Amino acid sequence: MQAAAPPDPIIFVHGRNADPGVWNTMRAEFARNGYPEDRLFAWSYDTSKSTNDMLSGQLQTYVHAVLDRTGARKVDLVAHSLGSLPTRWYVKFGDGRDKVAHWASLAGPNHGTDLAWLCAAWDQGCRDMTPRSYVVTHLNSGSATPGPVKYATWWSPCDEQIVPHSSTPLDGALNTRTACLKHNDFLGDSTVFQQVHSFLSGGSKATQP
Numbered sequence: 001m002q003a004a005a006p007p008d009p010i011i012f013v014h015g016r017n018a019d020p021g022v023w024n025t026m027r028a029e030f031a032r033n034g035y036p037e038d039r040l041f042a043w044s045y046d047t048s049k050s051t052n053d054m055l056s057g058q059l060q061t062y063v064h065a066v067l068d069r070t071g072a073r074k075v076d077l078v079a080h081s082l083g084s085l086p087t088r089w090y091v092k093f094g095d096g097r098d099k100v101a102h103w104a105s106l107a108g109p110n111h112g113t114d115l116a117w118l119c120a121a122w123d124q125g126c127r128d129m130t131p132r133s134y135v136v137t138h139l140n141s142g143s144a145t146p147g148p149v150k151y152a153t154w155w156s157p158c159d160e161q162i163v164p165h166s167s168t169p170l171d172g173a174l175n176t177r178t179a180c181l182k183h184n185d186f187l188g189d190s191t192v193f194q195q196v197h198s199f200l201s202g203g204s205k206a207t208q209p
Contacts, residue, residue: 007035008101009070010200011063012042015081015107016125020044022080025188026196033197041066047082047125051135052093055086060094067099074101076200080187081161084108085128088139097147102200105153106186110144111167112136131167145172152199154192156181174199 010030012023020042027040043062049055063075077100079087084105090096091103109116112131119126128135145151154176155168161183162168169175176195178186186192 006070006072007039007200008074008076009039009041009066009072010035010076010078011066012040013059013077013079013083013087014042014044014047015079015083016047016129018047018080022184022187026078026193029190029193030197039070039072045086048123050124051085051089051128052138056089056094059086059090060096063090063096063099074099076100076102076104078104078106078196078200079108080106081108081183082125082129084110085135085139089135091149092139092146097149100149102150102152104196104199105151105168105170105173106192106196107155107159107162107183108153108168109162110136110153110170111140113161113167114163115161143172144170150174150199152176152196154178154186154195156183156186159183 014020014022023042030040031037045055045058066075077087091100109129112133113129116126116129120130127133151170151173153168153170153173155165156178157165158180159165178192181189
């Protein structure tokens with residue numbers, strides 16, 4: 001009997017002022033659920049840098065390196081918070097439409113967050129997250145979920161960092177309201193993990209009410 005093909009590699013992308021270690025719990029859950037360790041990656045980046053001028057290009061280089069290393073044709077991207085913006089920019093304006101199978105956003109400021117104004121004066125990453133910023137405006141112009149990529153978002157009515165909470169869902173994505181989770185609770189919540197795992201295993205590009 002022919003062995004099943006390995007799953008697409010997952011690249012986890014952290015949020016502002018974080019590092020790849022925030023994904024340790026979720027990575028361990030994926031491993032326990034059959035993902036080989038060599039298909040699980042986490043991208044580290046400087047969250048104070050520009051999404052469009054710097055980070056999306058760096059992510060593209062990282063994606064290509066993962067594809068070369070694994071021999072896979074596509075990757076899945078799972079982003080938390082700010083990480084949703086450079087991953088979206090890469091998909092929309094880089095070569096991500098051809099290289100990404102699934103894009104998942106946990107508590108992403110996809111239409112901006114009012115709290116970003118608190119640090120926007122000195123931090124480019126914060127400026128990118130402000131409502132109607134250059135990055136947010138361009139990401140949401142035309143189709144917010146372009147190409148054959150499958151998109152999904154998760155948002156919480158108790159998220160203290162994404163204001164308003166309606167910032168996260170996107171037209172054309174599978175949008176899921178979670179239980180009353182704080183912003184960083186998404187990273188270790190077992191239900192969110194199960195839903196993300198199910199989505200990467202075959203989620204569709206359809207909006208959930």
